[in-house]
Amino acid sequence: MLAVTAADHPAPGPDRPAPRPDGPVAVLANPTAGRGRHRGLLPRLLDRLAESGRPVRLLEAGTAAEAEVVCHQAVADGIAALVTVGGDGTVHRGLQAVAGTAVRFGPVPAGTGNDFAADTGFPADPLAAVEVIAAALRDGRSRPVDLARLTGPDGAxxxxxxxxxxxxxxxxxxxxxxxxxxxxxxxxxxxxxxxxxxxxxxxxxxxxxxxxxxxxxxxxxxxxxxxxxxxxxxxxxxxxxxxxxxxxxxxxxxxxxxxxxxxxxxxxxxxxxxxxxxxxxxxxxxxxxxxxxxxxxxxxxxxxxxxxxxxxxxxxxx
Structure with a gap:
């Protein structure tokens, strides 16, 4: 994914659309994360998520900027949760859309650096991590954690x-x-x-x-x-x-x-x-x-x- 330098979307807030209780789980996957070593796992990861009883929607994006756009659109469409499959860069794109909303988030660590997932308690193995996420979806379980908001002098x-x-x-x-x-x-x-x-x-x-x-x-x-x-x-x-x-x-x-x-x-x-x-x-x-x-x-x-x-x-x- 390519890097972007500033957000083109408004900061999340209480006026953003609420997730639908019966909404789908959107998945943002970066096939090049971790030099592609987990690329072949994606179908199995999607199947495990589907076992949670919710429809699963794979988001299409060719660049980092597109990834953020489709994540924002998915949140606006009323998804129940967003799952990222990749490293910290993929997590970063997803967070721009779900931060400050009630949309639940699950990072599946499949990149070179998986620091956010590791430091918030997710297993290092992608299949083990998706099992944790699928179980939380089935049980309606989530827990809040902090994020940091970065603001420039121009309001970006x-x-x-x-x-x-x-x-x-x-x-x-x-x-x-x-x-x-x-x-x-x-x-x-x-x-x-x-x-x-x-x-x-x-x-x-x-x-x-x-x-x-x-x-x-x-x-x-x-x-x-x-x-x-x-x-x-x-x-x-x-x-x-x-x-x-x-x-x-x-x-x-x-x-x-x-x-x-x-x-x-x-x-x-x-x-x-x-x-x-x-x-x-x-x-x-x-x-x-x-x-x-x-x-x-x-x-x-x-x-x-x-x-x-x-x-x-x-x-x-x-």
Whole structure:
């Protein structure tokens, strides 16, 4: 799926159509997620969902922008639930449509990075995850979890479920997306090398629930859940049910320090480094020059942005 930079749809709210109790389950599947390794599972996943006793409707989309359009249209048509089959990027597209509505949501992890599904308690195996979702559909069961709402100065809005990257990782992603070669994972590896050579702390201006904080930093992440990048626990204590955002700031790292600290993020041990600080807030205002943020691994909005924790913004089929 291709990345989009801003929402073309109004923010969800109480005026959005309510789901029909007898409505179908819509499925957004990304066949290229996880380099296509789960492509052959889709018919079995759809059959398992149909066993919940509800009609299943597979949504057709060729691009990320189309995916968001068809998800919004499905919600407007009165679906009872939306299920995504893919990674965090596919989840991100679906969340734009269901956030703030009563439409229930189920992520089937089938991508390279499945951080939102993992951090909200879904099994890593796609078939096991769809069994959990189908059982919740049969039983009429769901549970609310928080989302983060990202707003730009022009009013553009994005929702995300996992982590907003606004430092070195976002800069690397932006460079990798501008590169035409090499293809595959090597492009990202090359982007890391280029940005490591150019590494310099940036000046950030933050307001945490109105409290100002100005820092020089190389790493800034705002987490609704703990992980990004396929299991990197950058905000290790983030809880998507506490109504708060976790902010992790890695200060004036030089190249050698960043290379040493980066592997520790997988265990969340980086927060013990003296150059790392952690904070919690309901609202985070974040500004810096020349940085485009990435939310759930997807290109989002350029700084400055305001990030707001929205309690119970999505109902998960668990």
């Amino acid at each position: 809005t994005r929702w995300y479920g996992a982590v907003l990257a606004a430092g070195f990782d976002a800069i690397v992603n932006e460079r990798a997306n501008r590169m035409r070669f090499p293809r595959g994972p090597r492009r990202y590896d090359l982007a890391i090398l280029v940005e490591l050579a150019r590494l310099r702390p940036r000046r950030y201006a933050l307001r945490l629930d109105g409290r100002p904080l100005d820092v020089d930093a190389a790493l800034v992440a705002v987490g609704n859940t703990a992980s990004y990048g396929g299991g990197m626990r950058v905000c290790p204590d983030a809880d998507p049910t506490d109504g708060l955002l976790d902010v992790v700031i890695g200060g004036r790292f030089d190249r050698r320090t960043l290379i040493r600290v980066k592997p520790r993020i997988y265990q969340g041990a980086h927060v013990r480094h003296p150059l790392v600080s952690t904070h919690r807030a309901r609202t985070v205002e974040l500004s810096a020059e020349g940085i485009t943020t990435y939310a759930d691994g997807e290109r989002a909005l350029a700084l400055p942005v305001t990030v707001t924790a929205v309690p119970g913004a999505v109902r998960l089929l668990r």
